[in-house]
Amino acid sequence: xxxxxxxRARRRSAQETLAETLAxxxxxxxxVGAFLEVTPDLAFEEARAADAxxxxxxxxxLAGVPFAIKDNMWVAGREATCASRILRGFHPPTDATxxxxxxxxxxxxxxxxxxxxxxxxxxxxxxxxxxxRNPHDLERIPGGSSGGSAAAVASGMxxxxxxxxxxxxxxxxxxxxxxxxxxPTYGRVSRYGLVAFASSLDQIGPLTRSVADAARVxxxxxxxxxxxxxxxxEDPGDPESAAVRGIGGMRVGFLAEAEAEGLDGDVxxxxxxxxxxxxxxxxxVMTVSVPRAPEAIAIYYVVASAEASSNLARYDSVRYGPxxxxxDLASLYVESRTLGFGPEVKRRILxxxxxxxxxxxxxxYGRAMRARAVLSHDFERAFGEVDVIVCPSIPTPAFRIxxxxxxxxxxxxxxxxxxxxxxxxxxxxxxPSGFSKEGLPLxxxxxxxxxGEDQVFAAAGGFEREIAxxxxxxxxxx
Amino acid sequence: MPSRPSTVTPDVxxxxxxxxxxxxxxxxxxxxxxxxxxxxxxxxxLKELPEESAASRDSVRPxxxxxxxPRWGAGDRALAENAAVSAHGFGVVPRVVGxxx
Numbered sequence: 001x002x003x004x005x006x007x008r009a010r011r012r013s014a015q016e017t018l019a020e021t022l023a024x025x026x027x028x029x030x031x032v033g034a035f036l037e038v039t040p041d042l043a044f045e046e047a048r049a050a051d052a053x054x055x056x057x058x059x060x061x062l063a064g065v066p067f068a069i070k071d072n073m074w075v076a077g078r079e080a081t082c083a084s085r086i087l088r089g090f091h092p093p094t095d096a097t098x099x100x101x102x103x104x105x106x107x108x109x110x111x112x113x114x115x116x117x118x119x120x121x122x123x124x125x126x127x128x129x130x131x132x133r134n135p136h137d138l139e140r141i142p143g144g145s146s147g148g149s150a151a152a153v154a155s156g157m158x159x160x161x162x163x164x165x166x167x168x169x170x171x172x173x174x175x176x177x178x179x180x181x182x183x184p185t186y187g188r189v190s191r192y193g194l195v196a197f198a199s200s201l202d203q204i205g206p207l208t209r210s211v212a213d214a215a216r217v218x219x220x221x222x223x224x225x226x227x228x229x230x231x232x233x234e235d236p237g238d239p240e241s242a243a244v245r246g247i248g249g250m251r252v253g254f255l256a257e258a259e260a261e262g263l264d265g266d267v268x269x270x271x272x273x274x275x276x277x278x279x280x281x282x283x284x285v286m287t288v289s290v291p292r293a294p295e296a297i298a299i300y301y302v303v304a305s306a307e308a309s310s311n312l313a314r315y316d317s318v319r320y321g322p323x324x325x326x327x328d329l330a331s332l333y334v335e336s337r338t339l340g341f342g343p344e345v346k347r348r349i350l351x352x353x354x355x356x357x358x359x360x361x362x363x364x365y366g367r368a369m370r371a372r373a374v375l376s377h378d379f380e381r382a383f384g385e386v387d388v389i390v391c392p393s394i395p396t397p398a399f400r401i402x403x404x405x406x407x408x409x410x411x412x413x414x415x416x417x418x419x420x421x422x423x424x425x426x427x428x429x430x431x432p433s434g435f436s437k438e439g440l441p442l443x444x445x446x447x448x449x450x451x452g453e454d455q456v457f458a459a460a461g462g463f464e465r466e467i468a469x470x471x472x473x474x475x476x477x478x
Numbered sequence: 479m480p481s482r483p484s485t486v487t488p489d490v491x492x493x494x495x496x497x498x499x500x501x502x503x504x505x506x507x508x509x510x511x512x513x514x515x516x517x518x519x520x521x522x523x524l525k526e527l528p529e530e531s532a533a534s535r536d537s538v539r540p541x542x543x544x545x546x547x548p549r550w551g552a553g554d555r556a557l558a559e560n561a562a563v564s565a566h567g568f569g570v571v572p573r574v575v576g577x578x579x
Contacts, residue, residue: 093552
């Protein structure tokens, strides 16, 4: 990571780096709206600490690197609200494990990145606080739910950000904004201190401007954690070496079901170009089938909503959050939740409550869980034939702000290519793959088998070198 | 989407909102029912799929648990700093019995 190398070599201090970052945030974020809050005083304390550690000879892989952190992760000293009214004023007691690992590696936290409320959305329009705009076209959405993180990186305000991905919330905004976004295997990164949305799907990962940077951040935050029993003891591998390894001979399977979806013209053309690039880099390119992938959205909206309705049952304004006037305990629960949650969160809670209710449970939740198991099995079989699977990250380039807000189902279908990897718990990365006719970014998604991060980074690094996109400032923030 | 009788009716919305402790005004029940029914109708495609041997192919990993032993965390401090009203280390709530109806 170039910033870290500069600070490690003491060519530039973490404090100088931070000052430049804050100046850029000041200049640009009024237009983009990526940050809910910028915390310069705390950030300078962290930058001073990073400089002192570098002077003391510590080897810090992220020395002085300014980060944006999605507002659903705990950073000690800052609020963490999930861009929701119901968590306004909540101060976490400690760092999330992923955040403390970044801190240990020398990172500096610039501020809280905007998001769809409780990570429920694909456009960041569900934030209760503000809109975030796509740096490539300020009239368009940045994707979601980690839209603030993606926009902050794409506009060059920060070199790295953490996002969370439940059904595509890192990979989809990364594609919309033209940056790299990586969702690790479920269990690779501790979820301690990540506010829960759907616990069997949630995973923290990096958004960066290059595959190598994503590999470094992933390596720092990965690994088992006694505070999250689902975190895996498996060795996280050597993603930075994998990213420069090359893809000669690698078996690359293009997902048949994605191509059968009737792709947008620009996306289809972009996928053809990706196929050609993999071939010219020496990969063995083939087509692979995951027959249940087209049902993934239906499965996802049962499973994720059911888990969300359970996880969000804890919000009642007793232990945190603003407390509305109420006569008794039952009305406190109802009033705080009715006033505190936005429409999309209520929709998911109602949908999940429906799927788990007596009389519907077996027909919806039970059936979806069985279909999820079959989908996972489909992937296992596919990875017997190929090393990685390739498909688009997004079905269309970023759409206009407001275009889909009245039609929740159409909005849900924005995640059609990202949800399958989430349900199967697989690692998957978005790599920028070019632009649409209108100059909007497109992203290629590369999926690996469970704990196959090294394969994913090898393919992603090879593709990135092959396509060699110019590193230009997005036109909305020039 | 094929036409079918509505699964999510205004009455179903009223019942699940009560379970979820959310207030949905009577005037909005129809809108919520229509929206949710459209989503449920999409989800119903899962009913069209054959389910043979699905249960035996359980590829979803079981949830690992940590040992159920007490551990001191930062909960007390978090409660003291974040609860709207707290006393003696507990969150204070309105009276449970005999409150206003």
